[in-house]
Each structure stands twice: as C-alpha cells, then as structure tokens.
Amino acid sequence: MAPNPSIATPRSHVVFIFCMLVSGLSLFASQVQANPRYASIVIDAQSGEVLSSEHADAARYPASLTKMMTLYLLFEAVESGRLTMESQLPVSAHAAAQPPSKLWVRPGQTIAVEEAILALVVRSANDVAAVVAESLAGSERAFAERMTAKARAMGMTSTTFRNASGLPDDAQVTTARDMATLSMHLMRDFPRFYGYFSRTHFAYRGKTYKGHNRLLDDYTGADGLKTGYIRASGFNVATSAVRDGRRIVSVVMGGFTAKSRDAHMADLLDRGFVRASLLTRGDWIAKTDVFGTGEAIALAAAPKARSVAATVARPSAPAAAEAAAVAQGDAQDDPIRTLMASMDHPDTTGWMVQVGAFSNRDGAQVRANQAATALRSELTNTRVSVVPADGARQMYRARLIDLEEEQARRSCQQLASQGMDCVVLRAGVGG
Structure with missing residues (x-):
C-alpha cells in the first residue's frame, strides 16, 4: 500500500x-534473564492495548505499590460521603509501631484525610497506611480482606493483600498486569484525586517531606503514580505519562536500584509512545517489535528501504x-x-x-x-x-x-x- x-x-x-x-x-533481554524478580508491562491507557509485557502475569511482591489500593479505598470513602478531606483519623499504638518509611505519628494523635493521602503518596508512610486501614475497617487484617475483594472486583485475579502498606508478607503477592489495572482504575474512577499522585513534597506539622518518585522530575510528561521497595521485591514503580495527547501506563517490578529502575521505566515509556505512534502509521511500518517481545520486525517503506529491510527476532x-x-x-x-x-x-x-x-x-x-x-x-x-x-x-x-x-x-x-x-x-x- x-x-x-x-x-x-x-x-x-x-x-x-x-x-x-x-x-x-x-542488552534488555540479557538483563531480564539475570533478574528473576523482574516484570513489566506498558499499556495505552485509552485503548487498553498492551504495548509490551515481560513476565507481566508472574507473581511478584507489590511492596509500597500496595498503597495505591489503600488510597483507592480511601478515595472511595470520601466520594461516598463517609469521610471528608478534613475528617480526623485516629492513630493507634499498632499504627504508630509500623517500621519506616513513616510519618512518625504517635498514639492518641489524629491525622486529617488529606494529610493521610499526601503521606501515603509522597512519604509512603507505613504508619499512616495502618491508620487508614483501621479507620475504614476496624483492623488492618479486615482492611486487607477488603483490599483483596476490591482487587477481585477490578479483575486483579492474581493479587492478594495482607496489609495496607506493602511491608513484607510472603502471602502478599500481585503481578505487573494487576498493578497496571489498579493504576488505570485510580485515574478513571477518581479523576479529581489523581492530581495527588503528581505531588513531590508536602508539609506536615512544620516539616517538609520529599517524595521518592524521581520520574516526576526527570521524565517529561510523567504525572504519577507510585514507587515501592522491599528487599524481596526489588525496586518497583507504576508510572503514567502523557505525550502528544496520548497517555501510557507502565509498571516495572524488581529493579536492582531505584536509578536503574527509573532509567528502564523511561526507556519503556519512550518505546511505548513511539510504538503507539507508529502503529497509527501502518503503511510505513507494518509490524514493529520495539520491545523485543518475539514478533518480527518488517519495514515496508520505499524501495530503497526494502533493499536492506531485515527481520529482527529477539x-x-x-x-x-x-x-x-x-x-x-x-x-x-x-x-x-x-x-x-x-x-x-x-x-x-x-x-x-x-x-x-x-x-x-x-x-x-x-x-x-x-x-x-x-x-x-x-x-x-x-x-x-x-x-x-x-x-x-x-x-x-x-x-x-x-x-x-x-x-x-x-x-x-x-x-x-x-x-x-x-x-x-x-x-x-x-x-
């Protein structure tokens, strides 16, 4: 044509x-083979088309990506009128005892819902995650059951939650695909709250806290969502970015370092935007395997290009x-x-x-x-x-x-x- x-x-x-x-x-293929914790997925948010995936359905530990579901249920409580942004959530001894990262809230204190949202997004505060869980469900265990039930309702069939923070638990597992599903639900179901995920700092009781998500500053177009790390998971991140009016959602799990994870996420997003763009120009490139997912690459341009066209397999x-x-x-x-x-x-x-x-x-x-x-x-x-x-x-x-x-x-x-x-x-x- x-x-x-x-x-x-x-x-x-x-x-x-x-x-x-x-x-x-x-190089990417060899890095994946050397890292058994690695998984990734890249999705066109509008069409839902999977632009790339690698071990996207393999069981992985979510780490603090868990807090995206904690936030989802908190947003739901505000939307339903059960809570307002000014509602005060009480701090229990159990919540205050959670290990870092934390906001260092103390038993007997309260924290406003909006402050809790910012603490979860920016600080990734484990103590505040427990505060939210207990406020919404009475106990963190009961809240984790609600989290899992909500995951099932979203189609996250491979995810089980055991706590509200993502702290280590062998039974708390997910997949890159499920985390991408959760990311898109957060954007679609609560658009008025999504802006919180772009915050890089917030002030609480006279102290300013800076976030862990460097992609918000380093990658043009990135506007959320969440990072996570525990030793068992490696460095995880869920990211959404917009370029030329197109939104892409991507999840990377199992990075060796935060820096390498972010660099790889930037690379996946770059490739995702280009592939999505090229797919709309099918009379120039018939099939494009820009991620190395095993499909053939076939150039279908002018005669000069055909004379040196190649099929490149992974x-x-x-x-x-x-x-x-x-x-x-x-x-x-x-x-x-x-x-x-x-x-x-x-x-x-x-x-x-x-x-x-x-x-x-x-x-x-x-x-x-x-x-x-x-x-x-x-x-x-x-x-x-x-x-x-x-x-x-x-x-x-x-x-x-x-x-x-x-x-x-x-x-x-x-x-x-x-x-x-x-x-x-x-x-x-x-x-």
Missing part, C-alpha cells in the same frame, strides 16, 4: 526512530554479546546501520553517541543531560547537542558530540551497562 503523505513521517526519520528502538533489545541468550555489538554499531554488515547511513546529519565533527529521539526539545535535553552526567567520570567538558530533525513531524535528537571514535564506543558501552539505549555514529556517515 502506498504511503499516505498526510500522516506518514518521512522515511529517514521513521527508520531512525526504528533503529534507536531496536538498539537496546539484546536475540537468544548465546547471541547476546554479538547482538549487543550490533546495537552499538560495530557490525559492518548490520542492515540497521546501512539504513542509518542514508540519514541526515548535523554540522559536527568526529564521532557522537545518540541516546534518543523525542517529540519535544525538553525530553531530548533531559536525556542528553542524563547521559552526560552518567559519563562525567569518563568524559570532561562533554558537549551536549539537541538537534531538530527535518520533517513534517518535529523530532529532536539527543546526542553527545565531538568525540573520538574510541571515546564514543566506550561511552556507549558504559551507558548501555546502565540501561540507557545508545548508538555510535560518525559525523557525515549516519544520524
């Missing part, structure tokens, strides 16, 4: 985006090292590299490392700065470049430029080891 010029992105830019998305697949474990080299542009016969050779390039010299393409300049600037920061011990006076790409649909390329070839390749390898996709380019040859 011939391309429709009214909606199609110019071939060179579609191919560029495609190349960048493919580049991290092998790499097997033995091929991981070779595929990683291809991702960094080291394979001389790589068809992706051949496609990139026909693309426009900026007025720069030497070699460069490209770390993403974005629909807005701010997103590109953030990613370029993140890359430069990650390499600050290796590169001094690194030049960051955000380059607008030509075409009907504006894109911005995030780059580190004016490098020696060895510097560029070593830098890209280091970024890849930290979970950041990159590709090495030579000025005048590609990108």
